[in-house]
Every structure is written in C-alpha cells, then in structure tokens.
Amino acid sequence: MPASTTAATPGPRRVAILVYDGVTLLDVAGPAEVFKTANRFGADYQIVLLSPAGENVTSNLGFGITVEHDVSAEPAADTYLVPGSDNxxxxxxxxTLAEAAAIPATGARRVASICTGAFILAAAGLLGGKRATTHWNVARELAARCPTCEVEPDAIYVRDGNTYTSAGVTAGIDLALALVEEDHGPDLTRDVARALVVYMQRA
Known part of the structure; x- marks a missing residue:
C-alpha cells in the first residue's frame, strides 16, 4: 500500500455516502464506523450523508436515516460511497437514483460501492469497461446488466483506477479499511482494525 498522504491533503477528508429508501443499513454504518474510528487515531474524516433530493430516507430495517443535504449541494468529496440494497x-x-448517484462522482477523488451498490454505479455509467465485484450471488446479474464490466465474483473488493467495488455487506468494512490504509498507512489502520475487532486484511 502507498505511504500516508495526510500531509498532502490539508483539512478533513470528506466521505460522502449516498442513502436512499431501502438502502442496506450495514452498508452505510460499517464503512462509516471505520472512518469514524480512524479519527480516534489521528485521521480527519468528515462523514456526510446525501440523498438524491435531500430528503430523509428509510433503511431496509425500517430505521430512518437523517440526511444532511442533496447530492447537488455536496462539494467535491474526497471519497464517495454508494451502499447497496436488496431491491x-x-x-x-x-x-432518478442512477442520475443522482452520478453527480457526486464527478468531483470525487475516488468512488466506491458496497455490495449491490455496484448495480447503482453500473446504472450511473460508472463501471463501463472496468473490473468490478459485488455479492457473489448476483455477480452474473451485474455482468448481464453491465456487459462491458469484468465482474470478479470471488473478490472481497476490487480497485480499478479510482473506482472501488466490494462484495457482501461486511466486505464494505474491508474496503473502508483499505481506503484508510491508502490514506494513512498500515499502522493507523491496524489500530482501527483492533479497535473494531476485525481482520485488517482478509484473505
């Protein structure tokens, strides 16, 4: 992994997460917890929740999610995450969701999906010609919907340029740890993994 780039990026790194009705709550909370925990060890992430029109949404578990603002009001995020949904x-x-998902991606340094969030990235035209992954059980469907994607069903997460995709819901935690390691190196990331009692890097 590359060395820490903290000194090259003054101020907090904004992590924008797109939420919408039916979004898988763990897809949102897992990565957010990683970035929030990283702040305890010296990182400086600012987490913001977006929805297509700025409305509050209801997750797949029926819990409401309060949103900060709509996608068009978000300044260029450092990291943009798109969680998945059983829908x-x-x-x-x-x-409308695909179009909204594409807006924050234009200015983000890196774009990532969690689990079936890859379907939203694909619908937004953000996976064309790229390697990607999603939950193994729906990998063939992703390949059918995005025939120019090279879908890797056995990967925990896949990076292609500045685009990242991850497999099942807990793989979102693996991906978030990898993103933290890119930013701050292995020592801080190891502290985060220990605090959350998860593997720093699964096989």
Whole structure:
C-alpha cells in the first residue's frame, strides 16, 4: 500500500455516502464506523450523508436515516460511497437514483460501492469497461446488466483506477479499511482494525 498522504491533503477528508429508501443499513454504518474510528487515531474524516433530493430516507430495517443535504449541494468529496440494497438487482435501478448517484462522482477523488451498490454505479455509467465485484450471488446479474464490466465474483473488493467495488455487506468494512490504509498507512489502520475487532486484511 502507498505511504500516508495526510500531509498532502490539508483539512478533513470528506466521505460522502449516498442513502436512499431501502438502502442496506450495514452498508452505510460499517464503512462509516471505520472512518469514524480512524479519527480516534489521528485521521480527519468528515462523514456526510446525501440523498438524491435531500430528503430523509428509510433503511431496509425500517430505521430512518437523517440526511444532511442533496447530492447537488455536496462539494467535491474526497471519497464517495454508494451502499447497496436488496431491491437491486431484483428490480432495475430507477433512472432518478442512477442520475443522482452520478453527480457526486464527478468531483470525487475516488468512488466506491458496497455490495449491490455496484448495480447503482453500473446504472450511473460508472463501471463501463472496468473490473468490478459485488455479492457473489448476483455477480452474473451485474455482468448481464453491465456487459462491458469484468465482474470478479470471488473478490472481497476490487480497485480499478479510482473506482472501488466490494462484495457482501461486511466486505464494505474491508474496503473502508483499505481506503484508510491508502490514506494513512498500515499502522493507523491496524489500530482501527483492533479497535473494531476485525481482520485488517482478509484473505
């Protein structure tokens, strides 16, 4: 992994997370907890929740999620995360959600999806010609919807340039740890993994 780039990036790193009705709550909370815990050890992440029109949303568990603002009001985020939902791939991603998902991606340093969030990235045109992964059980469906993607069903997460995709919900934690390691190196990331009692890097 590359050395820490903290000195090259003054101020907090904004982590923008897109939420919408039916979003998988653990896809949101798992990575957010990693970045929040990293702050305890010297990182400086600022987590912001976005929704397509700035409305509060209801997660897959029925819990409400309070949103800070809409996607168009978000300044360029350092990291932009798109969590998944059980609704996709069972149904097509609505065009309004796909279009909204594409807006913050234009200015972000890196874009990532959690689990079936890859279907939203694909619908937004952000996975064309790239390697990607998602939950193993729906990998074939992702390949069918995004025929120019090279889908890797056995990967925990995949990086292609500045685009990252991850497998099942807990793989979002693995991916978030990898992103923290890119920013701050292995020592801080190891502290985060120990605090959360998870593997720093699974096989």
């Amino acid at each position: 996709y791939p069972r149904t097509p991603v609505p065009s």
